[in-house]
Every structure is written in C-alpha cells, then in structure tokens.
Amino acid sequence: MAHKVILAIGTNINHHENMRHAKKMLGDILDNEICSDFLWTDPIGMDSGKFLNAVIRAETELDIHELENELKNIEQTCGRKREESMRMIIKMDIDILAYDNMKMHIDDWNREYIRKLMGETDIHP
Numbered sequence: 634m635a636h637k638v639i640l641a642i643g644t645n646i647n648h649h650e651n652m653r654h655a656k657k658m659l660g661d662i663l664d665n666e667i668c669s670d671f672l673w674t675d676p677i678g679m680d681s682g683k684f685l686n687a688v689i690r691a692e693t694e695l696d697i698h699e700l701e702n703e704l705k706n707i708e709q710t711c712g713r714k715r716e717e718s719m720r721m722i723i724k725m726d727i728d729i730l731a732y733d734n735m736k737m738h739i740d741d742w743n744r745e746y747i748r749k750l751m752g753e754t755d756i757h758p
Contacts, residue, residue: 635664635692638700639731639751641741644711645676645723648685651711655725656689658707662700663691669750677744681721688730688750697732704729 640659644651652671660666669688676684693700704727711725728738730747741747 635694636696636700636733637731638663638691638693638729638733640689640691640704641686641726641728641730641738641747641750642689643674643684643686643723643726645681645684645721647724651725652685652687655707655711655727656687658710659689659691659727662695662703663689663693666691669753672746672750674746676721679721681723684723686746686750688747697729697735700729700732 642652642655642659644655649671656668667690672686674684674686676682695703708725708727713724713726728741730736730738730741736742
C-alpha cells in the first residue's frame with residue numbers, strides 16, 4: 634500500500650550539491666514526488682550560515698520505521714555527522730512532516746518558510 638508523505642529537506646553547506654544528491658537518493662525510495670522550489674532561510678535556533686530548504690510530497694511503500702531509517706541513511710550518505718551537527722554544520726536534514734494522516738514535527742508546520750514552500754506547490758497533508 635502506498636503511503637502519502639511530506640518531507641522537509643535542508644542543508645547549510647555545499648547547498649546545491651547536497652540538495653541534488655539527497656533528491657536523487659530520495660527518488661530511489663519515493664514515488665510520484667513533487668518538490669517545491671528551493672528557498673533560502675536564516676537558521677532557526679542556531680548560529681550558522683543560511684539554509685537551503687525544500688518540501689517534497691510523495692508516496693512510498695515503506696512503513697514509517699523503514700522510511701525513518703532510509704532518511705537517516707540518506708542524511709549520512711550526504712555526509713551528515715553528529716560531531717559536525719554539534720558544530721552547526723548540517724550537510725543534510727530530512728524531516729517527515731506528514732505520514733498518511735499523521736502530522737509530525739508540529740513546530741515546523743508553523744514556520745513561515747514551510748507554509749510558503751507548501752503553498753507554492755499546493756502541497757497539503
């Protein structure tokens with residue numbers, strides 16, 4: 634059964650290269666992807682350079698735990714390391730905003746850039 638998902642992806646270093654790499658790998662686990670435009674944002678709650686962000690609506694056959702594991706693997710393949718994250722270097726961050734009818738990362742739903750990206754591409758849970 635296909636599950637509907639909404640993902641938020643972002644990076645604050647090697648922006649376009651990391652986004653391209655992540656989107657390519659996401660294409661291996663997602664179907665019918667619709668990706669918003671990329672949007673530059675200031676960091677929230679951290680001292681770092683700007684982030685490049687996007688929102689993706691798609692379908693997947695993976696259950697939520699399998700999806701979470703795959704997303705962590707993609708983050709790591711893009712070079713995300715815990716010690717760098719502690720130094721505010723985020724090579725790739727992928728969050729599940731929605732899985733079927735379940736909203737996740739509730740605080741993110743209220744962020745202006747998330748609402749803007751979803752609105753631009755008519756992405757809804």
